[in-house]
Amino acid sequence: MQILKFGGSSVSSPERIKSLSKLIQQFSKNEKVVVVFSAFGGVTNDLLSVATLARDRDDSYKELLTTIEKRHLEAVRELLPVDQQSAVLSKVKSFINHLETLCEGVFLLSELSDKTTHVISGFGEMLSTEIISAYLKLSEKNTLLVDARELIVCHNFKEKVQVSYEPSNTKIRQYFNNHDAQIYVVPGFISKNSEGVPSTLGRGGSDFTAAILGAALNLKKVYIYTDVNGMYTANPNLVSQAYPLEHISYEEAMELSHFGAKVLYPPTLHPLINQNIEIHIKSTFDPESHGTVISRSSKKNFRWVTGITHIDAISLLNVEGSGMVGIPGFSKRLFEALYLSGINVVLITQASSEHSICIAVRDDEALEARNVLNDSFEAEVSSGKIKAVKIEDDVAIIALVGDRMKSHHGLSGKMFSALGYNNINIRAIAQGASERNISAVIAKKDVTKALNLLHEEFFEVPSKELNLFITGVGNVGGKLLQQLQKQEAYLLQKLRLKVRVLGISNSRKMLFSENGIDLNSWQEDLANADECSPEAFFETIKKLNLRNSIFVDNTASEVIAGWYKHYLRNSISVVTCNKIACADSFENYQELQDLAREYGASFLYETNVGAGLPIIDTLQNLMASGDQILKIQAVLSGSLNFVFNNYKAEEPFHSIVRKAMEEGFTEPDPRIDLSGVDVARKILILARESGLQLELEDIEKDSFLSEASLNAANNAEFFEIIEKDEASFQKMYHEAEAEDAELKYVAQLENGKAKVGLQKVHAQHPFANLSGSDNIVLFFTERYPEQPLIVKGAGAGADVTASGIFADVIRIGKR
Template sequence: MQVLKFGGTSVASAENIERVLAIVQQASTLGPVVLVVSALGGTTDALIGAGQAAAAGNESFRATLRQLEARHLTAAEALLPQAAQQADIQPWLTAQFTELALLADGIFALGELSPRTLDRLMSYGELLSSRLVAAAFAARGTAAAWADSRQLIRTNSRFGMAQVDEATTEALVTAFQLQTPASLWVAPGFIAADTEGHTTTLGRGGSDYTAAILAAALGAAKLEIWTDVSGMLTADPRLVRSARPIARISYEEAMELSHFGAKVLYAPTVQPVRQAGIPMWIKNTFAPHDYGTLVEVAPPPSPGAVRGLSSIGSLALLNLEGGGMVGVPGFAARLFAALARARINVVLITQSSSEHSICVGVSEGDVAAAQRVVDEEFAGEIATGRLDPLRPETGLAIVALVGENMRNHPGISGRLFGALGHNGVNIRAIAQGASERNISTVIRAADVRKAINVLHEEFFEATYKQVNLFVLGPGNVGGKLLGQLHQQQPYLRDKLGLDLRVVAIANSRHCLVSDEGGLDLASWPAELNEAPRLSLDEFTDLIISKNLRNSIFVDVTANPAAAGQYAPLLAKSVAVVACNKVAASSAYASYRHLKQLARDFNTKYLFETNVGAALPVIGTLGDLTRSGDVVRRMQAVLSGTLNFVFNNYDGSRPFAEVVAQAQAEGYTEPDPRLDLNGSDVARKILILAREAGQALEMSDVANESFLPASCLEGDVTAFYEQLAVHEPHFRALYDAAAGKGKRLKFVAQYADGKASVGLQQIAPGHDLYELRGKDNVVLFYTDRYPEQPLVVKGAGAGAEVTASGVFADIIRAARL
């Protein structure tokens, strides 16, 4: 004996029912079949809606019933094309809808829809579909006995979610089997009857349960649940695009996953076949040759410790707290008894070892009733202050890891908490049984998609880690960065397992956003010009609202307002990679605050390119201090612009012309005064001093400018005019150094807690003397390098080089 159940989508149309007939006929070659069917897809919801409309005095229920009748008659005509075949089923269908209309009229007249009446109303969906399918078999020459599940399954009178009397049901099924020797039964799912003969239902999804009850009572060789997906998946495919099928799973694991929101299987279904040891297949009606999922007693171990992930939304936590609970027996029993009296199902339980609080999870729809009954139960303790009034917290969800093999793998919980923590998902409650088969965490409902994807990536996707980038400032450096990302995406996937996706690109005018899969980095410039406008605050809100896992904000601007966005992003565990020097060189309290936020929210704030473009200056300094070395002194040339200018100025051509060349070759800011006035270098040495442990402000950095004051007035055009006017001044600076055999270098220095920048004459033999082109160099004098400094040297300017430094920081943040 085999039991096959087909869900609503499998019988949603005549075309789909034809698929069901073919599958059942193939199965019948292996032995007798009991076929359980749901209502035609959407019918049960339509019947509920009609009943509610009727109870509310809304006559729209009549149109709904007419539409349902037309749909079923149309299906009958398609399945039974000959008039003789329709002779029996069409009058029967019409009679059923006449009964339905009378029932709905009664609801309309009374203005009331009781649970008992609703069960009767809903039962018509399965009655109609099962008779229709039985008639379709008969029309094809296959004898099919129609079995009324209300005569086979006996329940109590809890309408809407009736409990099955297993012993009586088994006796009724056995008797029917003896009286009906047909090799094919067709039975309606979902419905049953109480001892008074009143129609009951087994809960939404109860057709699965009907099939499992019949399979257990008949001692079936197997149960097949046919649906619209190829078995159970490692996660909800609506949330996780890379969810994969689970080939084999234990009853216990299937029960856990189905309880925690795996919609492919109704949770109570597992228990009857588990007790009887009947294997259960979950198959796809629309891809019948797919393997599906086999639920069995002892499946092979899963490749990893976790078999699947699932979630429950619309959850509330109820917190009962108070010093009066400590050491007093019975509080938990009274709490659960009060909830049970109100027929409130408890989804999750956790209690602190101090016994000061008990926390339970319930459906959000039960919060008001729960608060009322619990506050009534503990009214005396609340009045005397021994307990606090019940405190509900809504807007939550449960995310669960399920796997029989988790008990044999230490560290699963650590990986769970670490992965969620790195992505800013706060855990409000935790529950884990001694079997270690399920680890449940309560989180914000808004974080479910992110959390499920993070955990799926952690436990099932060893190949790639998806990283989502939000890039601000696709100008000279930013454009080079996006080009490098585009070029390296395949390499990063293959060699580092990183799937870097640029989700958004924004400039001062437009913001281009990807819906799925990341932006096309080959075509973004044209698309950006057509994208809508977005302010900086709105861009930050976009990043936060998308709530994507492994998010990184990449600031490739010099905009002070952009730096103001770092704090709210870090506080949401969004990593920040900053080419922008404003934040790290702002007020020391602000700098420390950003660093502390990164620590507090377990994310990264990286700004290597603030000093020396792609040179590992800040990284090297961090390595020194973290390993216990103490930086006593630093001497550096930190401006590629100024080094280029003074390496190329020898008095043979005007100073202004050399500066113009530097600007033309992309070594300066759009306003060259930002480079030549020394403020940029001052910021850099300030950042290095802070990274070395000094609490310095910008005002503490002495800046000995070599520019005449008039060069800093007016606009850029006036700046170049004043450079020409003061050519004798620049020639004198050069001649003074050259006359001594020295070279001019704009040097940043830090020693004894003090920092300064200014033009210096460097003698031959010094480490700075031979510095060529646009190179930067930093000399670290430390306790370990007291005489011969640790030297970091290389190109310190240029869009390609700077972009590569930002890229390197992105990789560091991504590999957190």
């Protein structure tokens, strides 16, 4: 004999009933089959709604009841031939009439007892099995409909179920010994209490029905057919990478189902464990797949952690006060009060000081639990020995589950480090002595983020998902998107990094996609996207609340730079080529560094100096290794270097500047580069990275531009003025030429002071013969006092700047 159970999703429509009947026939060809059915999908919820509406004297319960009746009558007409419909239609109408009578009484009394709720909610299974058994008889005449209420005896207090196994087992064995059918159709969920009043086994109780029957009949297996292919490593609706577990132990299944894995009703395991009866969880829609086998041992699992699960309908209650310390029996009073009120405690944690006990209960029981505890300890609360109990809502429990966890060190640390790194605060922690479960209470809003983080940490091929939000998609941003698209496969294969661009914006529009923006059509998609503001962009990223989020700023905007602190406070890393933040007041620079450390985020700005050159990284490594900076000399402006490398007093100066703009070597306003402000910001950043507390005003600036050009109202006026100033530029060039020297705009830091300005550089100097837009930095340190450490290469241009930003993103991924 085999026993099969089909859930509501498997019998949600006549088409699905027809499909599963073929599966049942495969089993019934060779042996007898007991088939347990749930109500049609959604019907139990509808019945509970009918009861609640009737209690609240809401006449609309009648409309919902009519809808339930219509659904079942239509199923009869679709599944059965006309000549065989009459008896079943009559039975369905009889059930509905009984329901109407019960609901009318509830309506008139405005009262809905637990007993009445159990009776009303059980009609779904009686209706479904009446129809399905008649349909199965069409192909197997020897099909018998069994009334589970005559077999299973239980005691219910609210929704807490206790099965009386001895009388139930006796009735089940007697019934199957006295009847002979090929297919037994059994309504799940329903039973009777010891007084003979109809009751239920709790939500999800059809699984329990199958288990009770399987244990009583001493079968080898119980098949649970549902809408998913077994129990998963995590909820597949929240974690796209989750996959089915082929083998797990009874204990692991119990933990997973208790902590929210809805594939299996938790009490289902109890009657099966002692008799070592396997449970096979399979999908009705893919019955050939392996599914999950639950048995005595899970040795076939090779992972330390078997699954990650959660419960989100939870509230915390904290009992604390000095009056608890060292008082015998305090915990007994607390838990006894909850027990007598029928309140189940989901999680417990107690401080070793005995100063507080934190418990988690279902959120629909939280108010009653609080009132019960405050009443029980009224004297202690009044005297100030303990504080009044308060409820903390909007929390959830996440749990790691696995038999092998007890054999492996460091799992707790790995779990909490992953959560902490992504700014997920842990409110309470519990770990059983068996070490099979590590549970943590977190904010409900962080559940999806936490599940994905932990799944990535414990189950996926060692890889890391980075979620990028990029503002500024012009020259540099556009190149960055091209590079990301080109390197996608390489990053995943070689570095185990999955980099997704989920948000982009310019000064007018912003585009988001939780599945990743299509990098082939982002320009068109962005043009048709929502209106943008820095605040809206930030709030959307914050609301998405994704792990490993990185904000990338490719602008030169002071406004955007002002938002960095908000991102860092939410553990969102910042990568920027925008120098404004790091060259702002030292107080702001230091605050950003502190925020990054405090909230476990990265704040990277390698491209602030030298575009893609590793200048800041080199300096930070020197300082971290204990070296001391004696002097820094540098050509730090790729744009100025390009201008003076190409200016030979033949083509006008203003023409060379225009060419630099066209090739992306300058800021949109070229005065930022030509005035020396940009270089001053760069040497200021290097000074701060060297440990100096300098401000921008402390940098000595020697400008080669006229005051009139620097104060021009716009770019057009600026170019008009420098065109008129051509003679002064010619003079500078020829003076340098006469000395056999080149003009370079040089930044220098020495003895705690910094300066920038145009200098004549002779042939033997390392700055001579710099080509194109190259930058060069000379680090004179205690380790390199005579021959400096030199970093040299292209220091401007969209491609190299984008590559520097890309490198910072990868640096975060490798962290």
